[in-house]
Amino acid sequence: MPETATRPEELVRISYDPPPGDWRGSPVEFRKGTFCHAAGAKSVRYLELPNPRDWQPTDQDWKLPPNWKEIILAGMKERLERFRSFRLFMDICVRCGACADKCHFYLGSADPKNMPVLRAELIRSVYRRYFTTAGKVFRSLAGARDLTEDVLKEWFYYFYQCTECRRCSVFCPFGIDTAEITMMVRELLNLVGVNTNWVLEPAANCYRTGNHLGIQPHGFKDSIDFAVDDLEDLTGVRVEAPINRKGAEILFVVPSADYFATPHYYTLLGYLALFHEIGLDYTFSAYASEGGNFGLFSSHEMMKRLNAKIYAEAKRLGVKWVLGGECGHMWRVIHQYMDTLNGPADFLEEPVSPVTGTRFENARSTKMVHICEFTADLIHAHKLKLDSRRNDHWTVTYHDSCNPARAMGLLEEPRYILRRVANRFHEMPENTIREQTFCCGSGAGLGSDENIEMRLRGGLPRANAVKYVRDKYGVNLLTCICAIDKATLPTALAYWAPGVEVGGVHELVGNALVMKGEKERTTDLRGQPLGQGAEAIHA
Amino acid sequence: MAGISPARKHAMAERWLALAVQTYPVPSRRFLVDQRDPFRNPAGQALRKRIPELVEELFGEMDAGKVGAALEDLMRLRAVQRFSAREAVGFLFGLKTILREESAADWETLARWEERVDELALAAFDLFMRFREQIYQIQADEARRRVAQLERMYSREG
Numbered sequence: 001m002p003e004t005a006t007r008p009e010e011l012v013r014i015s016y017d018p019p020p021g022d023w024r025g026s027p028v029e030f031r032k033g034t035f036c037h038a039a040g041a042k043s044v045r046y047l048e049l050p051n052p053r054d055w056q057p058t059d060q061d062w063k064l065p066p067n068w069k070e071i072i073l074a075g076m077k078e079r080l081e082r083f084r085s086f087r088l089f090m091d092i093c094v095r096c097g098a099c100a101d102k103c104h105f106y107l108g109s110a111d112p113k114n115m116p117v118l119r120a121e122l123i124r125s126v127y128r129r130y131f132t133t134a135g136k137v138f139r140s141l142a143g144a145r146d147l148t149e150d151v152l153k154e155w156f157y158y159f160y161q162c163t164e165c166r167r168c169s170v171f172c173p174f175g176i177d178t179a180e181i182t183m184m185v186r187e188l189l190n191l192v193g194v195n196t197n198w199v200l201e202p203a204a205n206c207y208r209t210g211n212h213l214g215i216q217p218h219g220f221k222d223s224i225d226f227a228v229d230d231l232e233d234l235t236g237v238r239v240e241a242p243i244n245r246k247g248a249e250i251l252f253v254v255p256s257a258d259y260f261a262t263p264h265y266y267t268l269l270g271y272l273a274l275f276h277e278i279g280l281d282y283t284f285s286a287y288a289s290e291g292g293n294f295g296l297f298s299s300h301e302m303m304k305r306l307n308a309k310i311y312a313e314a315k316r317l318g319v320k321w322v323l324g325g326e327c328g329h330m331w332r333v334i335h336q337y338m339d340t341l342n343g344p345a346d347f348l349e350e351p352v353s354p355v356t357g358t359r360f361e362n363a364r365s366t367k368m369v370h371i372c373e374f375t376a377d378l379i380h381a382h383k384l385k386l387d388s389r390r391n392d393h394w395t396v397t398y399h400d401s402c403n404p405a406r407a408m409g410l411l412e413e414p415r416y417i418l419r420r421v422a423n424r425f426h427e428m429p430e431n432t433i434r435e436q437t438f439c440c441g442s443g444a445g446l447g448s449d450e451n452i453e454m455r456l457r458g459g460l461p462r463a464n465a466v467k468y469v470r471d472k473y474g475v476n477l478l479t480c481i482c483a484i485d486k487a488t489l490p491t492a493l494a495y496w497a498p499g500v501e502v503g504g505v506h507e508l509v510g511n512a513l514v515m516k517g518e519k520e521r522t523t524d525l526r527g528q529p530l531g532q533g534a535e536a537i538h539a
Numbered sequence: 540m541a542g543i544s545p546a547r548k549h550a551m552a553e554r555w556l557a558l559a560v561q562t563y564p565v566p567s568r569r570f571l572v573d574q575r576d577p578f579r580n581p582a583g584q585a586l587r588k589r590i591p592e593l594v595e596e597l598f599g600e601m602d603a604g605k606v607g608a609a610l611e612d613l614m615r616l617r618a619v620q621r622f623s624a625r626e627a628v629g630f631l632f633g634l635k636t637i638l639r640e641e642s643a644a645d646w647e648t649l650a651r652w653e654e655r656v657d658e659l660a661l662a663a664f665d666l667f668m669r670f671r672e673q674i675y676q677i678q679a680d681e682a683r684r685r686v687a688q689l690e691r692m693y694s695r696e697g
Binding site (some may be wrong): 031033034100101106107108109110111112115213222223226227257259260261262263265429431432449452453456457460461464465468487488490491494495496 | 566684
């Protein structure tokens with residue numbers, strides 16, 4: 001090649017290699033779009049948490065208390081003694097790497113510190129330095145490092161890049177629950193006032209009014225009444241939706257997004273139609289007006305405080321048992337923590353379906369049944385008249401929301417329902433569903449606007465599998481049973497797999513449900529015209 | 540533009556892939572290239588699938604549809620992956636060096652190919668900007684959905 005040839009590539013030559021040196025030494029760069037804003041002082045104060053102040057992660061000075069290091073180390077010591085699992089998870093990892101490529105954030109970003117093993121190493125290295133003899137003596141030779149402000153910033157950055165989805169834990173031969181490690185680090189960060197607004201503001205609102213947006217009882221009633229009106233317009237059937245009705249058999253708890261956000265709202269319409277049709281004796285509570293529990297994303301104490309309202313309201317209203325709507329982390333709290341946090345709920349009865357007589361033995365302890373278990377049982381007992389052709393405008397797939405799937409094993413019931421209310425259902429590839437499901441990338445308090453770029457990285461593996469079934473089978477609806485999924489997957493799909501909508505399982509139940517006295521249905525619960533197949537039945 | 544054997548194209552695509560992968564941190568590079576399951580490694584597999592397609596088009600028809608689809612996948616990915624515009628698009632220019640070193644083409648042919656690389660890079664830059672703008676749009680759409688029913692309710696009352 002001639003010597004005189006121009007070499008334009010030299011003008012844009014970029015060094016591809018990261019800066020040299022130990023990975024543990026490189027400080028975090030807070031780039032816009034990849035982190036959540038700090039919690040406002042107002043929310044921190046309301047929740048009586050330490051160190052309320054105005055600050056942002058991009059500030060040089062995080063305004064930590066002068067003795068922040070002692071606070072963190074004392075907090076670590078206390079938790080190592082209190083939670084056997086935490087000490088075990090600090091000690092037993094052999095760095096086999098089985099988890100390394102299982103995290104959706106790692107797959108979307110290729111950032112090595114998003115390998116669960118390395119993310120955990122961010123705190124393990126500090127654990128070794130201060131709590132193991134080898135680390136105290138041999139320091140970095142033993143994989144230990146000092147706790148510095150840069151390390152604290154790194155914790156904040158990376159432990160708010162974990163959605164506590166627990167996919168990595170499925171593959172860990174030791175059963176290390178990385179979500180619990182994240183929970184511990186977030187608890188420690190909270191001790192020095194390092195927390196995010198997206199978690200603490202909803203938590204503060206929940207503490208005050210019972211739900212994330214801070215909607216008061218009259219606002220809650222307006223919302224539910226509004227849905228009742230909408231449902232009447234769509235179906236011609238006027239339903240009752242009782243609130244705070246003492247003596248009802250069942251208390252029904254939903255995530256608050258069901259009554260103020262789209263597409264959640266169509267699922268709420270589905271519940272209302274279903275309960276009317278089976279004549280369920282139930283009530284909402286204007287205080288237990290939120291199943292979601294952002295306490296799970298900050299500390300065990302906060303989780304307990306926010307969860308307490310469910311049993312308290314069940315007791316006040318005198319119900320027999322509790323039914324819960326489509327929500328994700330709400331079910332992790334209910335299934336794995338509620339009983340010991342705020343139980344035993346010995347004033348409630350073992351749940352029995354009033355329609356089928358089925359005894360929900362699995363909920364004997366918590367007294368709380370998942371709506372999908374309840375509805376699948378109704379369908380199994382032939383108690384519902386369903387016209388699945390009313391969902392023929394949808395080609396459906398199902399996203400296993402992390403918490404119902406991995407934290408409570410709810411894998412079959414939603415599928416059982418979907419196959420009976422929709423005619424076109426296709427699964428995504430096997431290694432992306434059920435226990436191996438990929439997170440939406442926005443759970444555990446990461447679903448904020450300002451964190452969008454990070455969320456899109458995390459959403460890639462899920463959306464990639466959706467794109468596959470969109471292209472192969474023409475899937476145009478991703479169903480799921482988590483309010484955070486419903487809020488954030490439309491965003492991820494608009495970016496990675498355009499043309500696929502997001503909906504709830506009970507939205508499709510509501511579409512298919514043939515109600516006594518209904519008018520001729522010309523639209524689905526979204527108000528969209530029904531497809532050809534559905535029109536045929538009414539012809 | 541005949542005369543480039545499939546084996547040569549393959550070799551160029553592999554080198555170009557390696558160059559693209561070098562834009563990621565060292566501990567992740569092997570995984571991005573080696574893990575062939577598209578569901579276990581969506582980012583790496585997007586690179587592995589799309590880069591040979593671009594090489595094929597570069598020596599072929601430069602079909603707008605095919606080039607667009609390949610570049611879209613690559614830029615959609617890189618627009619959210621910590622890269623500046625320069626870093627996101629820059630690896631495309633690396634193909635020029637590969638063309639020179641891997642082909643025995645005359646100067647004029649080489650110049651034509653390099654023009655095509657420039658075209659690819661400009662198109663990629665457009666796409667990078669389009670996806671960055673889309674991120675802001677979907678952010679705004681999500682904010683609206685978040686309180687959509689409350690807004691409907693208040694507008695009906697008001």
